[in-house]
Amino acid sequence: MKELKTFILVALFSAACFSCSKDDSPEKDIELSGKGMLAIGVSETGNTKSSAGTSFELENLKTAIISIEKDGAVLDGFNSKEVQLENWGDNSFTIKGVDLDNGDGYAITGFLLKNEDRATTFASPVDGSLAAAWVQEALPISFKIAVDETTQIDIQVVTTLGSKPQDFGYSSLSFSDKTPNVQSYLKNIETFFLDKNEKIVHHFTQRGIPTYSEIYRNHAVNKNITLDFIGQTIKHYYPVDGSLPEKITVEDHTRTNTQPTVDYFFTEHYESGNIKKIKNNLSLLTLNEEGFVTKNESLNATGVATGHIDYLYNEDDYITEYKYYNVDGSFSSALKLTVDSDGNALSRIRFNQDGEILYPKYESEYTNGLEVKLIRIELNENDEETESFVYDFEYNSENLLVRELQTQIYEETQVNTIEYNYSGNNLTSSTSTSQAYSYTTYYDEIGRTLYDDKEVINVLDYKGRLLERQYEDDGYNVVEIFDLYEELMEKKFYDSNEKLVKKIDNSVVIKYWENGHRKFMTSFAVRNMNLIESFSKTDFEYHHPTQKEQFELLSYVGNHFSYDENGVKLADCQIRWQNNSEYSEGIEIHVYENQYEKVDGKLSATKRVTSIFSYSQGDRSLRIVNTDDLYQYVVVTEDLLTGDITSKYYDAQGTEF
Numbered sequence: 001m002k003e004l005k006t007f008i009l010v011a012l013f014s015a016a017c018f019s020c021s022k023d024d025s026p027e028k029d030i031e032l033s034g035k036g037m038l039a040i041g042v043s044e045t046g047n048t049k050s051s052a053g054t055s056f057e058l059e060n061l062k063t064a065i066i067s068i069e070k071d072g073a074v075l076d077g078f079n080s081k082e083v084q085l086e087n088w089g090d091n092s093f094t095i096k097g098v099d100l101d102n103g104d105g106y107a108i109t110g111f112l113l114k115n116e117d118r119a120t121t122f123a124s125p126v127d128g129s130l131a132a133a134w135v136q137e138a139l140p141i142s143f144k145i146a147v148d149e150t151t152q153i154d155i156q157v158v159t160t161l162g163s164k165p166q167d168f169g170y171s172s173l174s175f176s177d178k179t180p181n182v183q184s185y186l187k188n189i190e191t192f193f194l195d196k197n198e199k200i201v202h203h204f205t206q207r208g209i210p211t212y213s214e215i216y217r218n219h220a221v222n223k224n225i226t227l228d229f230i231g232q233t234i235k236h237y238y239p240v241d242g243s244l245p246e247k248i249t250v251e252d253h254t255r256t257n258t259q260p261t262v263d264y265f266f267t268e269h270y271e272s273g274n275i276k277k278i279k280n281n282l283s284l285l286t287l288n289e290e291g292f293v294t295k296n297e298s299l300n301a302t303g304v305a306t307g308h309i310d311y312l313y314n315e316d317d318y319i320t321e322y323k324y325y326n327v328d329g330s331f332s333s334a335l336k337l338t339v340d341s342d343g344n345a346l347s348r349i350r351f352n353q354d355g356e357i358l359y360p361k362y363e364s365e366y367t368n369g370l371e372v373k374l375i376r377i378e379l380n381e382n383d384e385e386t387e388s389f390v391y392d393f394e395y396n397s398e399n400l401l402v403r404e405l406q407t408q409i410y411e412e413t414q415v416n417t418i419e420y421n422y423s424g425n426n427l428t429s430s431t432s433t434s435q436a437y438s439y440t441t442y443y444d445e446i447g448r449t450l451y452d453d454k455e456v457i458n459v460l461d462y463k464g465r466l467l468e469r470q471y472e473d474d475g476y477n478v479v480e481i482f483d484l485y486e487e488l489m490e491k492k493f494y495d496s497n498e499k500l501v502k503k504i505d506n507s508v509v510i511k512y513w514e515n516g517h518r519k520f521m522t523s524f525a526v527r528n529m530n531l532i533e534s535f536s537k538t539d540f541e542y543h544h545p546t547q548k549e550q551f552e553l554l555s556y557v558g559n560h561f562s563y564d565e566n567g568v569k570l571a572d573c574q575i576r577w578q579n580n581s582e583y584s585e586g587i588e589i590h591v592y593e594n595q596y597e598k599v600d601g602k603l604s605a606t607k608r609v610t611s612i613f614s615y616s617q618g619d620r621s622l623r624i625v626n627t628d629d630l631y632q633y634v635v636v637t638e639d640l641l642t643g644d645i646t647s648k649y650y651d652a653q654g655t656e657f
Contacts, residue, residue, distance in 0.1 A: 036102050036145035041154045042113075042122075060115045061085055061122075067110030068100075069140070071596075071603040073568040075100075080110060104144035110170065111139065111155055122157040126169025131158050133281060136302050139169075292317060307332075318343040333358065342369055360388065370395055398425065476501065488529055502536065504529070509536045517567035525558040525575075525623060532556075542573065542591040542611045543635055546654055551627045554589050554613060568603065571595045577620045587618035587625060599641075608638045
């Protein structure tokens with residue numbers, strides 16, 4: 001880990017406004033009365049060296065580029081403002097020419113450092129960017145200014161060497177092009193994250209220097225279907241001396257909207273040179289001297305462990321148990337495998353912390369290394385083990401799966417048959433047939449699903465887990481993002497120009513203006529992706545709703561924000577549930593909205609609107625209400641500048657009375 005390097009940038013806020021002209025006359029002393037002082041402590045994170053093992057130094061810095069917002073709006077004169085750094089002792093600088101009023105609601109949204117060559121050598125990443133994972137707190141960073149007091153802000157910066165502005169969340173800036181001539185080349189592939197049936201094609205320069213490798217993955221579509229296609233590029237980076245590997249980057253070629261990478265950093269080695277620890281974007285892996293992973297620590301965006309898994313092996317080096325631990329180190333559960341001499345899992349059983357079986361459990365049968373039967377076992381109503389699903393697999397002479405028989409055992413047995421068709425070794429279609437339906441799925445030349453003339457791209461990680469799914473829907477390019485358990489956690493909608501239009505997760509819907517600024521942000525009191533998505537096409541109207549969907553939406557929303565095209569907040573509202581004094585079993589939904597405008601150059605709340613929806617029945621604790629039980633609602637508008645108040649009453653049909 002490199003030594004932490006720190007210096008202090010002191011921004012002095014005075015009553016005098018300093019000119020941006022090139023007048024060389026000396027600047028006046030700064031008057032602190034009525035203003036405040038901001039001290040910025042800057043440190044370079046220790047794990048952000050470039051792939052070549054080099055970095056810029058925190059020295060010879062001349063200017064800083066600072067962007068500041070006040071109450072969500074860009075502060076006049078501080079949209080990427082460049083200010084001079086004046087030396088004030090060893091590795092300390094002052095920033096002059098800044099004038100801010102005391103108050104709160106300030107936020108630093110952009111921060112870059114330039115050297116004497118005017119090259120941007122360091123930057124603080126924006127939240128959500130690739131480089132944000134390398135700092136403990138990404139931008140924006142909020143602060144307030146107090147009269148005649150110093151406010152301390154700590155900002156971590158990352159070297160820009162070998163990076164693009166987009167990696168840091170900046171779109172209109174340029175970084176240094178003075179990257180040293182670094183040699184990076186491929187050596188022996190470490191196979192700890194590769195499937196056993198992959199082949200690797202190495203690429204070299206004309207001088208014979210290896211550059212990268214392409215992985216031809218035996219891509220699994222359903223079960224045991226092999227398709228050769230270029231799915232990933234593996235790039236190995238070594239330091240100049242070529243002694244030990246420094247980083248492996250896994251690039252996926254199936255994504256379109258973004259360029260995904262998983263970086264593996266080799267953080268520790270044994271004396272023999274074998275790798276001991278590997279850190280990537282998601283986890284920290286610990287290996288034994290034979291090269292097998294023994295521990296997998298899950299990491300959050302700041303690199304802090306959120307839990308870990310221990311791997312246990314038998315004498316033949318096959319995994320026989322996964323032990324799961326919580327963030328505090330306490331044991332959570334275990335997955336135990338029974339394997340044959342070839343490492344095939346004959347049974348998979350999960351246990352809780354008390355050693356009790358967590359159903360379902362699975363049993364498998366194999367012939368010549370191919371799985372021919374999979375049985376899912378659950379407990380019935382009498383707490384007796386029973387087979388709930390049975391899968392039978394048939395293969396051709398090329399060991400390609402040609403038939404899958406799915407038997408579902410409930411009150412009555414249901415059978416589904418899937419037939420797989422190939423052209424050579426490439427899967428072209430599959431037909432699923434049951435008692436109720438029959439449909440055919442078609443695949444392109446690299447195994448991606450085609451249906452209704454739409455192409456679906458599934459992005460897998462190195463373990464074959466689903467990370468992302470892409471497809472077109474209703475004129476939008478849709479990107480679905482999944483967590484480590486392959487649960488859908490986010491959907492993004494892009495227009496034909498690849499601009500983000502809408503984003504949905506399991507609690508929030510965000511809609512965007514064409515310039516990329518947020519237009520609306522709605523947070524929900526429930527966590528249900530399907531439900532929230534169904535409401536994402538409905539405008540949230542609480543002043544005078546006219547659609548049934550708008551009334552239904554009221555009972556699920558927690559907060560709502562709206563912004564203008566410059567990202568300035570126009571309104572915010574909160575939804576609260578109250579008891580109804582007129583009906584003992586009734587409830588009221590209160591919507592409190594503040595509307596904002598600029599008054600004397602400051603963004604201030606100028607109007608408050610309170611909408612109260614009255615229902616004759618409802619459950620406040622469970623947030624359950626039937627729109628048919630709405631009998632009236634009232635909208636109260638208060639002008640915060642004049643004090644005027646108006647009220648309008650409506651019946652359940654929206655007719656004013």
